[in-house]
Amino acid sequence: MKKAFILAILILSVGIFAYVNPGYESPIVAVVEYAAPAVVKIEAVKQTTSPFYDPFFEEFFRRWFGYSPFGGQQTTSLGSGFIFDKEGYILTNEHVVSGAREITVTLLDGSTYKAEYIGGDAELDIAVIKINPDKELHALEFGDSDAVKIGEWVIAIGNPLGFQHTVTIGVVSATGRRIPKPDGSGYYTNLIQTDAAINPGNSGGPLLNIHGQVIGINTAIVNPQQGINLGFAIPINTVKRFLDQLVATGKVQKAYLGVRVKTVTPELAKAMGLKVDKGVLVVQVLENSPAQRAGLKENDVIVRFDGSSVTSDSEFVSLIRSHAPGDTVTLVVNRGGKELTIPVTLGSATEEIPTATVQAREFAGLVVDEITNADRENYRIPTSVNGVIVRQVKQSSQIQVGDVIYQIAVSGRTYEINSVKDWNSVVDRIKQGDFVAFFVYRRGTKMIYSFTYR
Structure with a gap:
């Protein structure tokens, strides 16, 4: 009798406390099942050097201890990526694979x-690599990041801290965010902010909408000691502007406006009698540039660039370089207290390169070129600085794209570098075992990088 009573109570309890939504399955499950086969783990083996490199001590350590603490050390960078073409093309972040030996x-x-490195761009932080599959691959579809709304569901898939194919969910917290790059080289612009957990190793992985479409590439996080659940993704529409040329040539052509600008501060506004205290002041409009053709004038204050507010010269340059040549953008300009809206069709950063330039020799993994007006705009290089500009870095190095090499010292003798011809003349005479130092200008700072050429 007692057993029957207990059984009746259990049956009644099941009826009262039955689970709700029987047969329901979260739509996120379907997104993950669809997308996960196209998300990949990336391991990039790199060669690193110490910033405290000294050629004398390197020889000392090699002779007496058999190794150098300053260079030749291998590290492995872990990241994520996703297949966007069934032929084996994969998108990821440039910082994940740049300078990788394998x-x-x-x-x-x-x-x-x-995987083969096809090409990438450090400023945009996007890269394409390729594998040669022995089976059919699943590729993800691109969405429209311009249509993303704050509050909509997003899903991140990647390899945080090496935990392969980890799924996190959240919402779009904000759009149009700008954050400084860790190396101080500029800003990431127009980012998608999300509270979907993104950790080291997620870099390069997809941020997906509820339809399984890629709306962004996960690229940055806020220091966990400062805040949590703040991750940022490069909008996929920004990537789409450059993807075809990146696959075809391994490089991207950047947009060019043709102005030199200065951040407006309250002090500058008072000194010049400006009617606004935020934006960038046009110091110079370069001849035959898109800016001149659009009617921009010196002492104009640019306050908005294609819908984004402008607060500093470095942000402004980053906004220009997130566009491709031929894009038409809208500038909002304050001219003597009157606000004007000026459409501008951006030119190519390569349109200023002379057609008869001398071909530069590649040396130590560096590809250099003559400095153009577009370079001076984009990298804020004053006219007083001459040399050759670094276009490409093919192996791990402290030298960055956009650096200007203005002197080279070789085994005790220093050479001025004013052109590609000077560069070729110097690097042609460098032999294995020579001590070499590059004198570099980077965004207002002069630095020296030394090494033993091997």
């Missing part, structure tokens, strides 16, 4: 492939 890609099923 790149290994692991798929969801555990299969691994060696």
Whole structure:
């Protein structure tokens, strides 16, 4: 009798406390099942050097201890990526794969492939690598990041801290965010902010909408000691502007406006009698530039760039360089207290390069070129600084794209570098075992990088 009573109570309890939504499945499950096979783990082996490099002490350590603490050390960078073309093309962040000697890609099923670096851009922080699959691959579809709304669901898939194919969810917290780059080289612009958990190792992975479309590439996080659940993704529409040329040539052509600007401060506004205290002051309009053709004038204050507010010269340059040549943008300008709206069709940063330039020799993984007006605009290089500009860095180095090399010292003798011809003349005479120092100008700072050429 007692057993029957207990059984009746259990049956009644099941009826009262039955779970709700039987048969329901979260739509996020469907997104993950669809997208996960196209998300990859990336391991990039890099060669690193110490910033405290000294050639004398390197020789000392090699002779007496058999190794150098200043260079030749291998590190492995871990990140994520996703297949966007069934032929094996993969999108990721440039900082994940730049300077890599070897790149290994692991798929969801555990299969691994060696990947080829196709090309990338450090400013945009996007890169394309390629594998040669022995089976049919699943590729993700691009969405429209311009249509993203604050509050909509997003899903991040990646390899945070090495935990492969980790899924996190959240919402779009904000759009149009700008944050400074860790190396101080400029700003990430127009980012998507999300509270979906993004950690080291998520870099390069997709941020997906509820339809399984890629709306962004996860790229940055806020220091966990400062805040949590603040992650940022590069909008996929920004990537789409450059993707075809990146796949075809391994490089991207950047937009060019043709102005030199200065951040407006309250002091500058008072000194010049400006009617606004925020924006960038046009110091110079370059001849035959898109800016001149659009009617921009010196002492104009640019306050908005294609819908984004402008607060500093470095942010302004980053906004220009997030566009491709031929894009038409709208500038809001304050001219003597009157606000004007000026459409501008951006030019190419390469349109200023002379057609008869001398071909530069590649040296120590560096590809250099003559400095153009577009370079001076984009990298804020004053006319008093001459040399050659670094266009590409093919191996891990402290030298960055956009640096100006203005002197080279070789085994005790220093040479002035004013052109590609000077560069070729100097690097042609450098031999293995020579002590070499590059004198570099980077955004208002002069630095020296030394090494033993091997």
